[in-house]
Structure formats: C-alpha cells, structure tokens
Amino acid sequence: MRSRNGNNSISFSICSIILFSSLALNAGEYLISYRYVVKDAILYNEALFVAKAMKRCDGIPQTAIELETNSSSDLKKIITENSDEFIDYIHKLGMHVKHSDVTINAQYKSTTILTLKTTCFKVDFNDNFARITPLK
Amino acid sequence: MKRVISSSIFVALITTMFTGCSMFAKESSSKESGVPAPVEINKSTVNGATGNNEISSLTDSSNEPLLTKENKIVITVLGQGVAPVNTVSPAQAYAMAKRAAIADGYRLIAEKVKGVRVEGDDLIKNMMVKRSTIRTTVDTMIKNANVIETTFKDGLCEVEMEIIVFHSQFAQ
Numbered sequence A: 001m002r003s004r005n006g007n008n009s010i011s012f013s014i015c016s017i018i019l020f021s022s023l024a025l026n027a028g029e030y031l032i033s034y035r036y037v038v039k040d041a042i043l044y045n046e047a048l049f050v051a052k053a054m055k056r057c058d059g060i061p062q063t064a065i066e067l068e069t070n071s072s073s074d075l076k077k078i079i080t081e082n083s084d085e086f087i088d089y090i091h092k093l094g095m096h097v098k099h100s101d102v103t104i105n106a107q108y109k110s111t112t113i114l115t116l117k118t119t120c121f122k123v124d125f126n127d128n129f130a131r132i133t134p135l136k
Numbered sequence B: 001m002k003r004v005i006s007s008s009i010f011v012a013l014i015t016t017m018f019t020g021c022s023m024f025a026k027e028s029s030s031k032e033s034g035v036p037a038p039v040e041i042n043k044s045t046v047n048g049a050t051g052n053n054e055i056s057s058l059t060d061s062s063n064e065p066l067l068t069k070e071n072k073i074v075i076t077v078l079g080q081g082v083a084p085v086n087t088v089s090p091a092q093a094y095a096m097a098k099r100a101a102i103a104d105g106y107r108l109i110a111e112k113v114k115g116v117r118v119e120g121d122d123l124i125k126n127m128m129v130k131r132s133t134i135r136t137t138v139d140t141m142i143k144n145a146n147v148i149e150t151t152f153k154d155g156l157c158e159v160e161m162e163i164i165v166f167h168s169q170f171a172q
Helices: A003-024 A075-081 A083-093 B003-032 B043-047 B055-059 B088-115
Strands: A027-040 A042-052 A064-067 A097-104 A107-125 A129-135 B071-081 B117-125 B128-142 B147-153 B156-165
Touching: A003 A083, A027 A083, A027 B088, A042 B071, A064 A075, A064 A083, A064 A097, A075 A083, A075 A129, A083 A107, A097 B088, A097 B156, B071 B088, B088 B128, B088 B147, B088 B156, B128 B147
Parallel strands: none
Antiparallel strands: A027 A042, A027 A107, A064 A129, A097 A107, A097 B128, A107 A129, B071 B156, B117 B128, B147 B156
C-alpha cells in the first residue's frame, strides 16, 4: 500500500508524460462549424469556421480523418486545400437540416440550411498529414 | 314433306345451339387468356422508398416496409440542384450545383425519416380567395447519408443519395 503522496507523484509523472508527448506531436484542439444555405435549388451562402479552442474539450473521439499537410501547421489552410474531402467527411458526421418552403398564390420559394454545429476536433499534426478527430 | 321440314329445323336448331355454345366457350376462353396478368409491384423498390417515383408504396400502405429489429430500411432519394448564373468557371458551377443537390437530398431524407410540418392559410374576402399560402418545414439531424451517384447535365445536378435506417437508431 502506497501513501497518498506517492500516488500523487506517480499520477503527476504520468500526466506530464502525456502532456509532453502531446506537445511533441504538436497536437491541438479546434472548434469547427460549417453552414450552407440553398435558396430555390441554388447555393446561396457557404461558411466554414475554424478556431483554436480556448478551453480544453471533453468528449469521446469519433472516426478520424487524415489530410495532407504539405509541411503546414495551419489547420485552416490544410482544410482549404482539401476542402472537398473534409466537407464530405463533415456530412458523414451529421448535419442539421432545416428546410422551409412557402407557396403563395402558386409561387414557390424554398430555403434549406445545412449546419454542422460547433464541434471540437482534436488535431494531431505530423510531418505529412494531420489527423483530425471529432470529440463528442 | 312436313316431317322433312320439321326434322331439318330441329337439326338446324341443334347445330346452332351447339355452335353457339362452342363460340361462347371460345369467347370466354379467349377473354380469359386475353386478360393481362395483375401487375406485380417491384418488391425491391418497395423495400426502399425512392425520392420521386414511388407512388405505389405511398398509395398502398400495406406494402410499406416496417422497421423491426430484424430488418433495416434503405431510403433512396434524388436531390436536384441548379448552378448559379454568375459562376466563374464550369467547375465552380458543377461544385455549387452539387452542393445544392446534396442539400436537397438531405432535405428529402429528412422528410422521409422525420416527417414534414405543413401549414396552410387561405385569406378569403368578399367570397373570393385573396391569398393562398402553404408553408412546409422540416427540422432534423441526418447522419451517415451516402452519395451513390452524381450526374450533371444542362446546369442541373442530380445526386442520388441513400441512407440505411436501423431499428436500434430509433429504440428508446
């Protein structure tokens, strides 16, 4: 049976090892949201927001995606370069669909909004690729 | 002479009777053979309700598949999107039309899975309809929908999308 102080030192050392290893891998947590509006079957507006998380995210890691970095550590740039792949992946994660249409005197108008609500992603930057894992 | 005439009339009656019966019999048999076989509803299409042309599964509720623990339902829809007029290149037009078509596909899936809220308003003044309004809304979350096929022709992009619905996803 170890003392309390002994246990604390062990847990502290484990935490520090995890911290340093994550820093060595250059990992970070980012908040990403995506939204686009389709009006009368025409794409009207599309917005992808990427921001570094200011607080630590909690959640279980989900299915990850790996994107080529080309030696860059700027997530926004990486996503822009692989936008099609990343947006397809976002669709798979789940999109909130909000649709409304109105027919006034037989004239039809419709608006569809697809949204990925702000989600925390853990991003591990390596030499050639970035591993992006959503935390839910 | 009278006997001959009466016998001939009798024979003629008998023959007409027989031929008539046989003719009727032929007609009835031809009618039986000419009646087309009852149209069979394609079970594979009923299994997965499609986006636009699945009227049979909508009208006949007895053929609609039920979501049980044993089976799954495949929902297939066809989303349509149009390229904007002021695009820089055909590639941009394609990308934007495809995005719009995917949104339409998601909306169709949402309509099938969750349902549609419909509101109607008619304004009648002096016994005349002044304004008729129909509003429909869909609000839900869709996950794991797949794009099966994409076609782009004459500025119209069509995206065939599919989602597999399992019982466990709805189990409380």
